[in-house]
Amino acid sequence: MKASLIEDEEMRLALLRGYNILDTAPHEGFDDITKLAAEICGAPIALISLVDDNRQWFKSKVGLAIEGSKIDDSMCAHAIAARNYLEIQDTAADPRTADNGFVTGPDQIRFYAGALLEDDNKLPLGTLCVLDKEPRQLNDFQRRALKVLAVQVMRQIELRKALADAEVLRKEVDHRVKNSLQSLEALIRIQVRKEKSPEARAALDSVQGRLATISQLHEALYLTDSGAAVDIAEFLRKVAHSTSEQMPAGVHIEIKLEQTNLSSRSASSVGMIVNEAMTNAAKYAYQDRERGAFIISGERRGGFYHLSCIDDGPGIPATDPSGSGLGMRILTAAAQQLG
Incomplete structure (x- = not known):
């Protein structure tokens, strides 16, 4: 059964895509959280699942080899539709998941628990979820832990976006500084050619040399990774x-x-x-x-x-x-x- 859409689905999708995290490379920070979730919940499978309009994509995964699935097979989409933590103790007996490909197919998933990945406005991107091949339920500690870890996943996503935004801003500032220095050097060279006084020409040459040193320092900083x-x-x-x-x-x-x-x-x-x-x-x-x-x-x-x-x-x-x-x-x- 395909999950229903939330009222502000377009805003949710815009938020998800604005983080520029879909289809990015694996990252140790996310993988550590997924492994911890699987260990705490005693589950063979744990996923950080991001739900797009026509698919779910796994940013991190334990116990599952695939990169994602079509939206019709997304249990996490049901958590988003519910706008809350979702636990399905027997997926084969629940009408939302009884015909799900993960349940009826070779994976034979029989248990699902997912905590939402939400921004400050409570718009969900996906879930941190654990799955099992046997019907079961989590205890109160495991549920709380899964929700806390989901918050940490969201903080990781926000931190990486903030760092990416800062890098874009730095490059823009660097570009403008570089252009300004080049323009100033060009103006000084023009003035040197026009100047007839040897003393003034010498002073301008000296200024140009110092400006070139500043420009070279800026370039060195711009190109360095340290x-x-x-x-x-x-x-x-x-x-x-x-x-x-x-x-x-x-x-x-x-x-x-x-x-x-x-x-x-x-x-x-x-x-x-x-x-x-x-x-x-x-x-x-x-x-x-x-x-x-x-x-x-x-x-x-x-x-x-x-x-x-x-x-x-x-x-x-x-x-x-x-x-x-x-x-x-x-x-x-x-x-x-x-x-």
């Missing part, structure tokens, strides 16, 4: 590649970096140090020279990460041993941020 941690070796290669455009044609850049993960804030400071070191070398280290070298190296030693940026130029002028320029002030500030 949250706010950045692979410093890969990140600094991107920074060096971007900043190398400022170097004279004859300068060879050598990069020897050992991988390690840093927080985004620390990575930003390290990236700024490399950018400033390369930018200042491009301006001052290779004057009146056709060739030169710039080496970036990083390795883990004694619980620390040692970073070196070395050029083969003349070094800081003897007349300014402390380095009072803007670049040195930025390097010092970045180092202070790193502690």
